[in-house]
Amino acid sequence: MIATGFTGGWLDRADAVRGDMQALAAALADPRARLMRLTGGDPAIDADGAIAWTSIAEAEGTPIFLGLDDQRRPHFAESRAGDAAGPARSGALMRMLDALPPGDAAIFGTVRSITGWHARSGYCANCGSATAIIKGGWARGCPNCGAEHFPRVDPVVIMLAECGGRALVGRQAAFPPGRYSALAGFVEPGESMEEAVAREVFEEAGVRVSDVRYLASQPWPFPGQLMLAAIATAESNALTIDTKEIEDAFWVTRDEVRAALAGAEDARFLPPPPYAIARTLLEEWTAT
Amino acid sequence: MIATGFTGGWLDRADAVRGDMQALAAALADPRARLMRLTGGDPAIDADGAIAWTSIAEAEGTPIFLGLDDQRRPHFAESRAGDAAGPARSGALMRMLDALPPGDAAIFGTVRSITGWHARSGYCANCGSATAIIKGGWARGCPNCGAEHFPRVDPVVIMLAECGGRALVGRQAAFPPGRYSALAGFVEPGESMEEAVAREVFEEAGVRVSDVRYLASQPWPFPGQLMLAAIATAESNALTIDTKEIEDAFWVTRDEVRAALAGAEDARFLPPPPYAIARTLLEEWTAT
Numbered sequence: 329m330i331a332t333g334f335t336g337g338w339l340d341r342a343d344a345v346r347g348d349m350q351a352l353a354a355a356l357a358d359p360r361a362r363l364m365r366l367t368g369g370d371p372a373i374d375a376d377g378a379i380a381w382t383s384i385a386e387a388e389g390t391p392i393f394l395g396l397d398d399q400r401r402p403h404f405a406e407s408r409a410g411d412a413a414g415p416a417r418s419g420a421l422m423r424m425l426d427a428l429p430p431g432d433a434a435i436f437g438t439v440r441s442i443t444g445w446h447a448r449s450g451y452c453a454n455c456g457s458a459t460a461i462i463k464g465g466w467a468r469g470c471p472n473c474g475a476e477h478f479p480r481v482d483p484v485v486i487m488l489a490e491c492g493g494r495a496l497v498g499r500q501a502a503f504p505p506g507r508y509s510a511l512a513g514f515v516e517p518g519e520s521m522e523e524a525v526a527r528e529v530f531e532e533a534g535v536r537v538s539d540v541r542y543l544a545s546q547p548w549p550f551p552g553q554l555m556l557a558a559i560a561t562a563e564s565n566a567l568t569i570d571t572k573e574i575e576d577a578f579w580v581t582r583d584e585v586r587a588a589l590a591g592a593e594d595a596r597f598l599p600p601p602p603y604a605i606a607r608t609l610l611e612e613w614t615a616t
Numbered sequence: 617m618i619a620t621g622f623t624g625g626w627l628d629r630a631d632a633v634r635g636d637m638q639a640l641a642a643a644l645a646d647p648r649a650r651l652m653r654l655t656g657g658d659p660a661i662d663a664d665g666a667i668a669w670t671s672i673a674e675a676e677g678t679p680i681f682l683g684l685d686d687q688r689r690p691h692f693a694e695s696r697a698g699d700a701a702g703p704a705r706s707g708a709l710m711r712m713l714d715a716l717p718p719g720d721a722a723i724f725g726t727v728r729s730i731t732g733w734h735a736r737s738g739y740c741a742n743c744g745s746a747t748a749i750i751k752g753g754w755a756r757g758c759p760n761c762g763a764e765h766f767p768r769v770d771p772v773v774i775m776l777a778e779c780g781g782r783a784l785v786g787r788q789a790a791f792p793p794g795r796y797s798a799l800a801g802f803v804e805p806g807e808s809m810e811e812a813v814a815r816e817v818f819e820e821a822g823v824r825v826s827d828v829r830y831l832a833s834q835p836w837p838f839p840g841q842l843m844l845a846a847i848a849t850a851e852s853n854a855l856t857i858d859t860k861e862i863e864d865a866f867w868v869t870r871d872e873v874r875a876a877l878a879g880a881e882d883a884r885f886l887p888p889p890p891y892a893i894a895r896t897l898l899e900e901w902t903a904t
Contacts, residue, residue: 337811438807439806445805451740482769
């Protein structure tokens with residue numbers, strides 16, 4: 329299988345512990361238990377660029393139970409109270425992500441998604457009452473109507489349309505200068521992954537595609553998506569760009585993508601960062 | 617591509633109309649505009665077993681804009697006020713689904729997902745205030761904090777582990793008697809589709825899998841999932857069933873699956889219904 333960013337976490341999620349009050353209390357009381365703390369959504373990093381874990385004794389609130397390592401040590405995480413991060417990545421975080429070991433990035437991504445969801449989800453969507461953390465941080469419960477709410481994972485399709493040996497890349501206005509990437513969009517209620525790919529490519533670029541082939545997936549923690557990467561066949565290379573969605577798009581050859589991935593000075597565009605599945609998609613496409 | 621249940625809707629979602637107040641008003645005022653009404657979560661059906669559309673003049677509240685057909689006729693839907701359906705399917709609905717044309721089932725699925733989400737999401741998760749329908753029914757806006765909330769689509773993995781020519785099927789206690797299906801579970805924050813498949817098969821059946829191969833997807837409107845179907849290779853056939861998750865599981869041969877799909881009297885199990893991707897997964901597996 330294709331390795332993607334934010335995967336390969338080294339904790340057993342041990343989900344049976346989450347709903348077991350006694351097991352959870354024992355994990356919290358374990359003197360070996362470790363804590364990841366986020367500040368402004370970013371983790372603390374040690375001298376080697378890995379996550380700097382601290383003792384569970386440092387916890388201020390109700391930490392989230394992350395799981396057990398291969399020595400059965402419990403791991404937890406928390407965000408400082410009132411210290412919510414937006415969906416954007418700080419410059420410091422982007423530099424951290426370039427260096428974080430992949431397994432550490434996966435665990436950080438889980439923590440960033442869940443803590444961000446808690447920060448945005450303090451009230452019951454069903455009745456408006458204040459909710460409380462339950463199940464070791466993996467849900468919120470409403471004391472008024474009894475509803476249980478689980479962290480959102482929003483499926484997003486991200487895809488290359490290909491036509492005559494070229495692939496379609498585009499850029500959003502918010503991207504760094506020169507960056508182009510695969511087109512992407514949220515899967516809507518009532519459509520399959522394959523239908524979402526076709527709808528998004530048509531909406532953003534006016535291109536009809538068929539034969540959608542799934543390639544790989546990754547979790548994306550800004551704020552909490554499941555990215556589903558695919559390659560699809562375009563019927564034509566004529567573009568009608570919806571500038572409300574994307575700023576620009578063009579067709580690139582495999583050689584142009586290779587130059588971009590290699591960081592060539594005369595490359596036609598700057599590619600996405602290594603931890604983004606859009607880059608994996610471009611790498612895999614050049615290999616086909 | 618593999619055809620799956622609840623796909624193939626025949627409306628252009630025309631998403632640009634949703635956010636354009638003038639275009640939306642024009643669509644609502646179009647005398648040709650049609651309305652799907654749900655009662656208890658179920659659609660009205662005509663004598664041929666297809667969706668019975670009525671005139672937009674019948675709308676009571678703020679209907680959801682579904683899109684345009686090939687004659688550019690606007691289509692809308694609404695649920696009667698205070699008439700929310702639970703995630704369960706009524707017996708009448710299950711009989712309807714056996715007969716609904718696939719494109720109609722896809723549009724009904726979209727409506728069922730969105731109306732159910734509105735019924736459960738009248739308050740802002742961020743601040744607790746009452747929210748209002750915006751964007752033609754495709755979002756809710758909070759007048760207090762300004763948050764916009766979009767319908768949830770929860771990704772779910774559904775998979776066959778295979779070992780020595782046999783595939784693993786299981787049953788939940790709530791299934792009809794004799795029914796066995798593919799194992800399934802929600803994708804959690806911070807994991808890929810492939811990681812979710814491996815975690816769920818291990819949690820539910822104690823089986824380690826690798827080489828997860830994506831097969832197909834479908835939307836599932838009870839209440840609003842994106843089902844991602846896969847086949848994976850099991851390391852061994854020893855089972856440790858978590859009876860809190862599933863009631864039973866066993867390994868079946870391709871011949872046993874073929875007999876079940878054919879409805880043979882002596883079949884070892886009853887298969888899932890035709891509109892469920894679990895059945896597609898079993899059909900595809902027998903063809904490999």
